[in-house]
Amino acid sequence: MLKFFREKKGFQLFGLLGPGALWIFIFxxxxxxxxxxxxFVERGRAGSIKIPPVYTFDNYVQLFNACRSQFAGPECDPLxxxxxxxxxxxxxxxxxxxxIIVGYPLAYFISKQKQVWRDALMILVIIxxxxxxLVRTYALKQVLATEGLLNSFLMxxxxxxxxxxxxxxxxAVNVGLIYGYLPFAILPxxxxxxxxxxxxxxxAADLGASPARAFLKVMLPLTLPGxxxxxxxxxxxxxxxxxTPDIMGGGKIEMIGTLINRQFGVSRNWPFGASMSLILMLxxxxxxxxxxxxxxxxxxxxI
Amino acid sequence: xxxYAVEMQDVVKKFATPEGGILAAVNHVTMQxxxxxFFSLLGxxxxxxxxxxxxxxxxxxxxxxxxxxxxxxMSQVPAxxxxxxxxxxxxxxxxxxxxxxxxxxGLEMKGVPRSERSKRVSEALDMVRLPGxxxxxxxxxxxxxxxxxxxxRALINKPEVLLLDEPLGALDLKxxxxxQLELKTLQREVGITFIYVTHDQEEALTMSDxxxxxxxxxxxxxxxxxxxxxxxATRFVADFIGETxxxxxxxxxxxxxxxxxxxxxxxxxxxESTRAFTNGQQVSVAxxxxxxRLNGETKGENNLKGRxxxxxxxxxxxxxGVRFPGGQKARVREQNITQDNRERAHTGDEVxxxxxxxxxxxxxx
Numbered sequence: 001m002l003k004f005f006r007e008k009k010g011f012q013l014f015g016l017l018g019p020g021a022l023w024i025f026i027f028x029x030x031x032x033x034x035x036x037x038x039x040f041v042e043r044g045r046a047g048s049i050k051i052p053p054v055y056t057f058d059n060y061v062q063l064f065n066a067c068r069s070q071f072a073g074p075e076c077d078p079l080x081x082x083x084x085x086x087x088x089x090x091x092x093x094x095x096x097x098x099x100i101i102v103g104y105p106l107a108y109f110i111s112k113q114k115q116v117w118r119d120a121l122m123i124l125v126i127i128x129x130x131x132x133x134l135v136r137t138y139a140l141k142q143v144l145a146t147e148g149l150l151n152s153f154l155m156x157x158x159x160x161x162x163x164x165x166x167x168x169x170x171x172a173v174n175v176g177l178i179y180g181y182l183p184f185a186i187l188p189x190x191x192x193x194x195x196x197x198x199x200x201x202x203x204a205a206d207l208g209a210s211p212a213r214a215f216l217k218v219m220l221p222l223t224l225p226g227x228x229x230x231x232x233x234x235x236x237x238x239x240x241x242x243x244t245p246d247i248m249g250g251g252k253i254e255m256i257g258t259l260i261n262r263q264f265g266v267s268r269n270w271p272f273g274a275s276m277s278l279i280l281m282l283x284x285x286x287x288x289x290x291x292x293x294x295x296x297x298x299x300x301x302x303i
Numbered sequence: 304x305x306x307y308a309v310e311m312q313d314v315v316k317k318f319a320t321p322e323g324g325i326l327a328a329v330n331h332v333t334m335q336x337x338x339x340x341f342f343s344l345l346g347x348x349x350x351x352x353x354x355x356x357x358x359x360x361x362x363x364x365x366x367x368x369x370x371x372x373x374x375x376x377m378s379q380v381p382a383x384x385x386x387x388x389x390x391x392x393x394x395x396x397x398x399x400x401x402x403x404x405x406x407x408x409g410l411e412m413k414g415v416p417r418s419e420r421s422k423r424v425s426e427a428l429d430m431v432r433l434p435g436x437x438x439x440x441x442x443x444x445x446x447x448x449x450x451x452x453x454x455x456r457a458l459i460n461k462p463e464v465l466l467l468d469e470p471l472g473a474l475d476l477k478x479x480x481x482x483q484l485e486l487k488t489l490q491r492e493v494g495i496t497f498i499y500v501t502h503d504q505e506e507a508l509t510m511s512d513x514x515x516x517x518x519x520x521x522x523x524x525x526x527x528x529x530x531x532x533x534x535x536a537t538r539f540v541a542d543f544i545g546e547t548x549x550x551x552x553x554x555x556x557x558x559x560x561x562x563x564x565x566x567x568x569x570x571x572x573x574x575e576s577t578r579a580f581t582n583g584q585q586v587s588v589a590x591x592x593x594x595x596r597l598n599g600e601t602k603g604e605n606n607l608k609g610r611x612x613x614x615x616x617x618x619x620x621x622x623x624g625v626r627f628p629g630g631q632k633a634r635v636r637e638q639n640i641t642q643d644n645r646e647r648a649h650t651g652d653e654v655x656x657x658x659x660x661x662x663x664x665x666x667x668x
Contacts (some may be wrong), residue, residue: 202362203395205382207460208412214383217408221399 032281039274047268059275081259081276085283088255091170092239095177096185099234100227102178103185104193107226110186111194122190125183133180137247140179144172144248168250176248177238184237185230192226228291236284256280307371308464308496309336309359314368316354316520328354330520331368336464336498336513338373341490343499343507346517347543352500355517356466359498361385373463383412388457389466393473394449396441402428402452403437409460427455430489447478454489464496471506483509504544508532516540538666541589548595548633549666550588554580562665564588568629572605574663590663592636597623597647600655605663607656609633611648623648625656 039060041053062068066080077083110121128136143149144166151163166172196219204214220227242257249258256276263273316329329351336342344352357363359370361382370377372386388409396405406427407420415423421437428434431451441449450470457465467486471479487510490497501507507514508528515525516539524536535541538549552566560575564586574588600606612632613624616639623635635656637647648654 197395199391199393199395200397202360202382203389203391203397204408205362206360206387206389207409207456208383209408210383213412218397218399222397 035274035277038271039278041271043269043271048270056271059271060279062272063275063279084254084259085256085279088239088257089283091174091177091245091255092235094174095181095238096231096235098174098178099182099185100189100230103182103230104189104227107186107190107193110190111196125186128183134243134247137176137180137244140176141167141172141247144175167248168252170249170253172248173245173253173255176244177241180244181234181238184233188229188233189223189226192223192229196223231291232288236288239284240280306338307335308338308340308373309498310334310369310371310374311355311359312369312371314355314358314365314370316351316358316363317366327520329358329365332517332520332522333368334515334522334525336496339494339496341487341497341499341510341512343501343511343514344517345501345504345507345514345543347502349519350517351520352502352517353468356389356468356498356500359464360387360389360466386463387466388460388462389468390450390453390457390470392468392470394441394453394470396449396452396456398441400440401437402433402439402441402444405441405452406456406459408456413460423459424455427459430458431455446473447482450474450482454486458489458493458495462495464498467497467499469500469502471501479506486510508544516543518543535589535664535666537668538587538589541664541666546592546634547589548592550590550627550631550633552586552588554582554584554586556582561660562586564665566607566627566629566631569607569609569627569631572607572663573660574605574665575661576665578665580665584667587666588663589666590633590658592622592634593620593638594658594662595633595635596657597625597635597637597654599657601657603660605658605660607633609654609656611650611652611654614648614650621647623654625654627656 037053038049040055040057042050042056042058044050058068063081065078066072067076067078069076106125110118110125113121141148145151146163146165146167148166150166151160154160155163166175200218200222201214204218205211209217239255240257240260241255242261245253245255245258246261251258260273260276260280263269263276267273311332311334314329314332315327318326318328320326328349332351332355344355346352354363358365359372359377361377361380364378377385397408400408403421403424406424407415410420410423424437425434428436431454433448433451433455436444436448436452441452444452450473453470470486471482474482483506486497499507499510508531511528513525513527514531515522516531517523518539524531524540526534531540532544535544535547541547541549550566550569550572552564552572554562555565555571556563557580560577562574562576562580563571564574565571566588572588580586607627609625609627611623612626613622615622615624618639620636620638623637624632625635626632633656
């Protein structure tokens with residue numbers, strides 16, 4: 001029996017790849033196919049879908065024309081959902097931008113420390129992962145609350161007289177997301193920066209490059225793979241985030257994630273949720289592919 | 304223009320050691336490097352030669368003292384504004400750029416227009432004998448080729464001083480010998496001051512106009528290769544450059560430039576020296592193995608009786624290890640001019656070791 005497998009290369013390959021491939025098919029591909037199916041049928045009365053299924057494109061049409069919804073009032077905005085998509089992408093870009101701007105110098109600083117300190121600092125970066133995401137987000141909410149840590153601190157210092165509105169707005173959502181996803185930006189950038197040979201910066205300075213030019217011409221291109229990894233690792237989950245905007249935005253900030261979440265929950269409109277999920281996936285996919293296309297050459301040069 | 308290309312004035316560089324102490328990597332070094340000179344900083348690792356070079360380049364700042372380049376104080380001038388360029392030990396070529404982009408980097412920083420840049424890049428590649436390599440990547444080049452590209456990248460900027468940090472260290476022996484001569488020729492052609500850091504004494508002797516021998520952060524001796532070799536100032540210099548026999552003794556008398564030294568049970572030798580010694584002073588009679596002769600006793604010279612302990616045949620020469628009464632040892636190097644030369648003495652033979660009175664150096668430190 002074993003001999004049979006050993007002789008047949010095809011079976012060997014199947015034996016090694018089979019379990020993983022099966023896992024991916026059952027838990028990744030199949031659910032997406034199910035979502036795809038749901039997105040093309042009409043919703044059932046109590047949630048879920050109509051059985052037997054009635055096929056329709058309405059779920060997609062509704063996305064681009066909110067007035068097609070059966071709950072739409074007379075003053076409906078047809079681009080309501082498109083606006084939420086745009087809004088989510090904007091939050092995604094802002095959060096990614098700040099994660100990279102804050103994360104890069106931090107990763108650089110850590111990479112320059114002695115081995116012992118480097119390890120200790122990297123553990124400090126990772127430690128938040130050991131605490132539940134929800135707990136951390138609620139903790140941050142306490143910091144930003146009207147009578148929270150930050151406001152009382154500033155008021156005690158006498159820097160402000162009335163508490164600032166730091167919570168339940170887009171600022172709070174951005175802060176929450178940056179806080180949550182910063183480690184995802186630091187880790188890949190640290191990996192890139194740590195491998196970077198700092199003699200190259202001396203070489204650039206030696207050849208007349210000011211520190212800023214040396215960074216732009218030498219260090220940034222050579223650590224770009226880490227920056228791109230950070231960009232993808234932060235942008236993709238942030239665009240679809242739903243817990244943080246829910247808690248930090250207090251239900252006032254609508255993102256695609258919260259919208260989709262609601263379709264499968266209180267709104268009981270699975271097909272509409274499914275169509276939004278797929279459009280979001282498509283959007284992110286197109287974005288990531290476009291980015292990689294435009295930067296592969298640079299990435300490849302990053303060696 | 305000032306007389307000297309580079310001047311180090313009482314330069315000190317202190318580092319904190321990992322153990323919490325303070326180490327003076329460079330300790331009160333003063334030296335002047337002339338314009339157009341091939342100057343080597345020679346010494347074992349940790350002697351402060353690389354630190355000195357890095358301070359001239361501007362990568363490190365002196366803790367005390369001053370560095371002047373063509374008379375201008377460099378204390379407030381950052382590395383990227385200094386009129387020097389460096390060839391790094393591991394070349395430090397930019398891996399994400401082509402050979403052309405690497406070489407033109409300095410010109411680009413200066414704002415030289417593209418058309419002139421590419422003309423000068425191809426000239427620079429001709430100079431290092433690698434024409435047509437513009438579009439290659441550093442990774443596609445051999446170690447020797449990368450070395451030349453690093454050289455071209457530095458020289459294209461026409462620096463006032465070129466700093467080379469053991470640039471041949473990573474090459475194999477044969478290539479290293481070739482590059483030594485090539486570098487020396489190149490330096491004569493371009494007429495730029497070269498400051499060359501090396502731990503290889505032979506390399507320094509071959510290439511340099513002048514050498515500074517460094518040890519433990521101090522410049523022990525600065526001089527032309529033959530001065531350093533023939534008239535070493537200290538035991539360390541005599542030992543580090545080439546091979547030296549040290550015969551320890553006590554000064555018995557001095558008559559003008561002729562010093563009489565008693566070497567314990569071995570007898571007395573005479574050596575010429577311009578220095579004044581006091582009777583009873585401890586000295587080392589330092590004499591090179593090739594300046595000793597075996598069984599060539601001559602009147603008016605120093606002749607010492609000893610016993611051959613080992614005979615080593617190394618092709619061009621035969622080395623004889625001779626032990627003298629009292630236990631001191633010397634190595635005698637005889638050129639194998641005739642085939643039977645190696646038969647001159649065998650292990651255990653009683654021999655006479657002779658050398659002229661002007662051969663040795665008398666060293667006290």
